[in-house]
Amino acid sequence: MMSRTEPMILSAFTEAGSSTINHLSWLYPSNDPQFSSPRFWTHLARTLDEGGFDLLFFDDRLAMPGVYEGSVEPAVRNGARVVKFDLLGILSLVAGCTSRLGLGATYSTTYYSPYHVARAFATLDHMSEGRAAWNIVTSLNQNEADNFGVSEIVPHDERYDRAEEFVEIVTGLWDSWDEDAVVDDRIRRIFADPKSVHELNYHGTYWSARGPLTVPRSPQRWPLLLQAGQSGRGMTFGARWGDMIFFNPGANVVRPGQDLVAAQRTYAEIAGHMAAAGREPESFRLLPPVFTVVAESDELAREKHRLLTAAPSLEMGLIVMSEVMNFDFGAVSPDTPITDELLAACSSRGLLESKVKVLDPEGTGTVTVRDVCSYSGLGNGHNFVGTGPAVADELQEWFEERGCDGFAFTATHLPGGYEDFVRLVIPELRRRCVVPDVPERGPLRQRLGFDRRFQQSPVQRAES
Numbered sequence: 393m394m395s396r397t398e399p400m401i402l403s404a405f406t407e408a409g410s411s412t413i414n415h416l417s418w419l420y421p422s423n424d425p426q427f428s429s430p431r432f433w434t435h436l437a438r439t440l441d442e443g444g445f446d447l448l449f450f451d452d453r454l455a456m457p458g459v460y461e462g463s464v465e466p467a468v469r470n471g472a473r474v475v476k477f478d479l480l481g482i483l484s485l486v487a488g489c490t491s492r493l494g495l496g497a498t499y500s501t502t503y504y505s506p507y508h509v510a511r512a513f514a515t516l517d518h519m520s521e522g523r524a525a526w527n528i529v530t531s532l533n534q535n536e537a538d539n540f541g542v543s544e545i546v547p548h549d550e551r552y553d554r555a556e557e558f559v560e561i562v563t564g565l566w567d568s569w570d571e572d573a574v575v576d577d578r579i580r581r582i583f584a585d586p587k588s589v590h591e592l593n594y595h596g597t598y599w600s601a602r603g604p605l606t607v608p609r610s611p612q613r614w615p616l617l618l619q620a621g622q623s624g625r626g627m628t629f630g631a632r633w634g635d636m637i638f639f640n641p642g643a644n645v646v647r648p649g650q651d652l653v654a655a656q657r658t659y660a661e662i663a664g665h666m667a668a669a670g671r672e673p674e675s676f677r678l679l680p681p682v683f684t685v686v687a688e689s690d691e692l693a694r695e696k697h698r699l700l701t702a703a704p705s706l707e708m709g710l711i712v713m714s715e716v717m718n719f720d721f722g723a724v725s726p727d728t729p730i731t732d733e734l735l736a737a738c739s740s741r742g743l744l745e746s747k748v749k750v751l752d753p754e755g756t757g758t759v760t761v762r763d764v765c766s767y768s769g770l771g772n773g774h775n776f777v778g779t780g781p782a783v784a785d786e787l788q789e790w791f792e793e794r795g796c797d798g799f800a801f802t803a804t805h806l807p808g809g810y811e812d813f814v815r816l817v818i819p820e821l822r823r824r825c826v827v828p829d830v831p832e833r834g835p836l837r838q839r840l841g842f843d844r845r846f847q848q849s850p851v852q853r854a855e856s
C-alpha cells in the first residue's frame with residue numbers, strides 16, 4: 393500500500409565527459425568511448441526520456457584536477473575528470489531530440505557572471521519548452537581559481553554571500569519581462585510593451601546588473617533551481633533558493649548498513665532548514681546520489697558489482713580527494729593517520745571527517761589516508777545491487793520511509809547503466825505506482841509539482 397501520493401523523482405546524475413561519477417567507468421569494456429560524438433549524448437538522453445526519467449543532470453568543475461603532486465599529469469593519465477564539455481552545449485543538443493526530460497546543468501556563482509547565467513538558462517528554457525534546471529554551485533577548488541585568473545579562492549561563507557546576490561540578480565533578470573510583454577502589434581508598430589519590460593538596477597556588494605535581460609519570460613519563469621550545499625551555510629542557502637536539493641547522507645552514517653537511517657536523519661535536518669526558512673514541504677524535494685547495479689538475476693547483479701569494483705585505484709582516489717580537499721595527498725605517505733592537523737589543512741574538512749567517521753565509528757584515530765582514498769567502491773553514494781524487483785523494493789522503502797523524495801542515479805558506465813535501469817527497474821516502479829505509467833508533459837516545474845512562491849521576486853524591481 394503506497395503511503396505517498398506524489399511520485400518518486402528519478403534524476404540521472406553524470407558528467408559531460410569521458411567518465412561517469414564512477415571515475416573508473418571509462419575502463420569497462422562495455423562503456424561506450426564515443427563521448428565526443430553527438431550521437432553518444434542524444435542516445436543517452438533519448439534512453440532517459442523514453443524510459444521515464446525526470447531529469448538529466450550534469451555536474452561540473454572548471455578545471456582538471458591538478459592539486460595531487462602539483463600537476464595535472466596523474467589526472468590526465470588516469471582519466472580523472474579531465475574531460476568536461478560545456479554543459480549547455482550538450483543540453484541544447486539533446487533538447488531537440490527529447491520531449492519531457494528535464495535538462496540540468498551546474499553553473500558556478502564564483503566564476504560566471506549573473507547576467508550570463510540568467511541569459512543562458514532562460515534561452516535553454518525556451519529551446520526546451522520549459523525543461524531547464526540550474527545546479528547552483530559556489531566552486532571550491534584552487535585549480536578553478538587558477539583557470540579564471542583569481543589568485544586565491546574566496547573563503548567558504550563569503551562564496552555563499554556572493555551567491556545570494558548572484559541568484560537575486562539572476563531571478564530578478566528572469567522576472568524582467570512580464571508574461572505578456574511581447575505584443576507583436578504590427579499595425580501600431582509595437583513589438584513589446586515598454587511598461588512590461590523592467591530594469592533591475594541592482595547594486596550589491598559583490599555584483600551589479602542593470603537589466604532587463606535580452607530574453608523574454610521563459611516557460612518556467614524561473615528554470616528549476618538545484619542545490620547541493622552540505623555545510624550549515626550551504627543548507628541555509630539551499631533552503632532559500634533550492635527547489636531540488638541533492639544531499640549526501642555520508643556524514644550521518646554511523647554504522648555500515650545504516651544508510652537509510654543516515655538518509656532519514658539528513659532528510660529531517662534539511663527539511664528543518666526548509667521549515668525555518670518558511671518553506672512548505674511540497675515546495676522542495678530532497679534527493680541523494682546513489683548507484684544501482686541491476687541484472688536479470690541476483691547472482692548476475694552481484695557478479696557485475698564485484699567486477700565493477702574489483703580493480704580499485706588508490707591513485708584515482710588520491711587525485712580526486714586532493715582536488716576536493718585542496719590538499720596534496722601525494723605529499724604524505726598513504727599510511728599517514730588522519731589527524732586533526734591533517735584535517736585542518738583540508739578545505740572541505742567536514743567531508744573528510746564524515747568519511748573518517750564511517751570507517752572508524754569508535755574514533756580510535758587509526759584511519760589512514762589510504763583507507764579513505766582507496767577507490768574501492770563506485771564513488772560516494774549507497775549502492776543498490778540486485779534484480780529489478782529487489783532494487784525497486786529498496787528504492788520504494790527509502791522513498792516511503794522518508795529517506796528521500798527521489799534519487800540522483802549515478803551510472804556505473806554509459807549508456808548501459810541507465811539502459812539496465814530503464815529495462816529492469818522502471819517497469820517495477822510503475823507496477824507499484826511509485827512513478828506514473830504515462831509520465832506527464834509540460835514545463836518541468838509544473839510537472840513535478842513545485843509550488844514556487846512566485847508572488848514576489850526577492851529583489852525589489854525598479855520600474856523603468
Ligand SMILES: Cc1cc2nc3c(=O)[nH]c(=O)nc-3n(C[C@H](O)[C@H](O)[C@H](O)COP(=O)(O)O)c2cc1C
Pocket residue numbers: 450451452453498528529530531532619620621622623624625626627638639640681800
Ligand atoms: C550530488 C552532489 C552534486 C554536486 N555537484 C557539484 C558540482 O557539479 N560542482 C561543484 O563544484 N560542486 C558540486 N557539489 C558540491 C556542493 O555544491 C557543495 O559545495 C559541497 O557539497 C560542499 O558543501 P558546502 O558548499 O555547503 O560546504 C555537489 C554535491 C553533491 C552532494
